[in-house]
C-alpha cells in the first residue's frame with residue numbers, strides 16, 4: 001500500500017501528538033502489550049458508530065458482517081513481519097484520517113503530557129498511561145511503520161467512497177496521506193498494518209496474540225474478533241487426486257560389477273523380485289497441508305450475562321476498564337438481573353473511584369454517556385431523552401441488557417418503550433442497593449464513598465423526591481458528640497422531651513471551629529447533640545426536608561430554640577425570667593436605643609453560658625452563614641428586602657455574665673443621676689458598642705464598619721492604660737530631597753534577584769562533566 005511520492009501529501013503532526021508519540025515510544029516499553037487492546041477498542045468504537053448511524057440512516061453502508069480481524073504475516077526470512085487489524089466500522093475519509101490521527105482532541109491532554117514528561121519513566125509514566133490510555137499511538141510501541149487504510153461506508157451522498165492511506169513511521173514528526181494504490185480493497189472500515197519492530201516479532205505468534213486478546217482485549221469489543229491462524233495437518237490423498245510420485249532411487253544394475261582388477265572380479269548379490277517388494281512396505285497416501293482458519297477469539301458470553309458467582313474480580317475490573325475507559329479501580333460494583341415491562345434484563349453497575357470535575361462543569365444537560373443500554377448483547381444507546389437519570393446519578397456507570405426489546409429499535413421508538421420508562425427506576429434502585437451494601441459490609445470502601453459521594457447524597461435528597469428517604473439514610477453528619485451518623489441515629493439519641501433537631505451551620509469553617517460557637521455552648525454544656533454543618537448544601541437540605549421523623553430542624557443560631565425539658569420548671573422559670581427582665585430593664589432599654597441600627601430587639605438569653613452576648617437571627621431572618629452566602633452570591637446588588645431580612649435579628653444578653661452585670665450598674669448610675677457627666681456617657685457608649693460588635697463577630701456576622709470598631713478598641717485600650725486618647729504616634733518622617741531631572745551617567749546596578757537569568761541559561765541546565773586530569777567542566781567540548 002505504499003504509493004509513489006507524487007501521490008503523497010505530507011503533514012506535520014500537531015505538537016501535542018509529537019510529544020505523546022515521544023512519550024509512548026520512549027517510556028512505555030514495559031507496557032507495550034497495550035497496543036492491541038487500544039487498537040481493538042478503537043475498532044469496536046468504529047463498529048458501534050457505524051451500527052448506530054445505520055439504524056437511522058437509510059442506505060448507509062453495506063451488509064458485510066460487523067467484526068474485527070487480526071492477522072499476522074511473517075516475512076519469508078522469518079526476521080520480521082506485519083500484523084493487520086481490520087474492522088468493518090465507520091471508517092475515515094481523507095480529511096478524517098488527517099484530523100483524527102494527526103491531532104489530539106482529548107480534554108486534559110496537555111496536562112497529562114506535562115505530567116507524563118516529568119514522571120519517572122519506569123514507574124510513573126506507566127501509572128499515568130494506565131490512567132489515560134494512549135489510543136492509536138500505542139501502535140508505535142511495536143511498529144516501525146504504520147499504514148492506516150480506511151474507507152467510509154457507502155451513503156446516498158457518496159455511493160462510491162474512496163480509500164485513503166495514512167502512513168507514518170515511528171521516528172518522523174510527520175505523516176503522509178495518499179489514495180490507496182490498491183484501490184478500494186475494503187468494503188468499508190479501517191485496516192491498520194503494523195510493520196513490526198525487530199524486537200517485537202514475538203507478537204507475530206498466534207499463541208501470543210491469542211493470549212493478549214484473552215488477557216486484555218476480551219472485553220474491549222462486543223463485536224466478534226477473529227484471529228487468523230494456520231496449522232499443518234496430515235490429510236489422506238483422494239484416489240483420483242494426482243499425487244507426486246515419491247522420489248525413486250535408480251535401480252541398481254543387475255550385474256553391478258565393480259572391477260577391482262582384471263584377475264579378480266566381485267559379483268554383487270542382487271535381490272530376487274519377491275524380496276524387493278514386500279507387501280507391508282506399501283506407504284498410505286497422505287499429504288501435509290496448511291489450513292487457514294479464522295478463530296473466534298472473544299467467544300465467551302458477555303460478563304453481565306454470566307452468573308456473578310463465576311465472574312472473578314479481575315474480570316470485572318478488565319470489563320470496567322475497557323467499557324468505560326476509566327483506568328482507575330472502581331470503588332465497587334453490583335451485578336443484577338430482573339424482569340420489567342415484559343422483558344428480562346441483566347446488568348452491572350459500577351461506582352467510579354471519583355467523579356471527574358469536568359462532569360459537573362458541563363453546561364446544559366449533564367451527559368449520561370456511561371449508561372449503556374444493550375439489547376440482546378448489542379449496544380443501542382446512551383441517550384434517554386426525558387427518561388434520563390436525575391442529575392445526582394448522571395455520572396453512574398452501568399451496562400444494562402434487555403432480552404426482549406426489538407433489536408432494530410431506533411431512538412425514536414425507544415422513547416415510547418415501556419422498559420425505558422422503567423429503566424431509570426431500576427438503575428437507581430440498584431445503585432442505592434450498592435451504596436447500602438458498602439455502608440453495611442465494607443467500612444473501608446464506605447469511607448471512600450462518604451468522601452467522594454457525601455455531597456451527592458445531599459444533592460440527591462434535595463433533587464429526587466422519590467428516592468429522598470433512601471438517600472437521606474446515606475447522608476452522614478458530624479455532630480458535637482459523634483462522627484458519621486445518620487439522621488435516624490440522631491433522633492434515637494435525642495433527650496427526653498427534645499422536640500427539635502438542633503443544627504449549627506457555618507460554611508467554610510471546620511466542625512471544630514463551629515463547636516466553639518457561642519450558640520453551641522449551652523447545648524454542649526447540657527449534653528444535647530448538635531449537627532454541625534460545614535457546606536452550604538447542608539442548609540439547603542434541611543430547608544427542603546424541614547422535618548425528619550416528625551421532628552423539625554432548629555438552627556441554634558436562630559430564635560425558637562427549645563430544649564423541651566422546660567415543662568416542670570415553666571412556672572418557676574417564667575417567674576425567674578420576669579424577675580430578670582425587671583432587673584435588667586434599664587440596660588435593655590438603653591441597649592435597644594444604642595443598637596437600633598443593628599438589631600431589632602434586645603432580650604435576656606437562655607442559651608448563653610460564658611459569653612456576655614450574642615446576635616441571634618429571627619426565625620425569618622438570615623443567619624450569619626446565610627448572610628455570608630448571600631453576600632458572596634450578589635455582592636453588588638442591594639435590595640431593600642434583603643437589607644430588611646438582614647436586620648431581623650436580636651441581641652441576646654447573658655444575665656449571668658459579670659460584664660453585663662457591670663454594664664447594668666453603669667447604666668443605672670447614668671439613669672439615676674449619679675454619673676451625669678457627658679464624658680462618662682460617651683465612654684459607656686463606646687464600651688457597649690464594642691460589646692455589640694464583638695457579639696456580631698462571635699456570632700459570625702460582619703461588623704458594620706471594622707475601621708470604626710478598631711478605633712474604639714484603641715481608645716478603650718488607651719484609657720485602661722492611662723495614656724492620652726489624642727496623642728499621635730511620634731514618627732519622624734524624613735522628607736525626600738528636591739526633584740532632580742538629570743539622567744544618570746552610569747548604569748545603576750540592579751538590586752539582587754532571587755533568580756538570576758543565568759539560572760535558566762543553557763549552561764546552567766547542562767550537567768557538569770569534569771575533566772579527569774584538570775577538574776574543569778568540559779561539558780561543552782563533548
Ligand SMILES: Nc1ncnc2c1ncn2[C@@H]1O[C@H](COP(=O)(O)OP(=O)(O)OP(=O)(O)O)[C@@H](O)[C@H]1O
Nearest residue numbers: 042043046091092100101133134135136137190325
Ligand atoms: N479503527 C478506527 N476506525 C475509525 N476511526 C478510528 C479508528 N481508530 C481511530 N479512529 C479515530 O481516531 C481518533 C483518535 O484515536 P485515538 O485512539 O488516538 O483516541 P481515542 O480513541 O479518541 O481515545 P482513546 O483511545 O484513548 O479512548 C478516534 O477518536 C477515532 O475518531
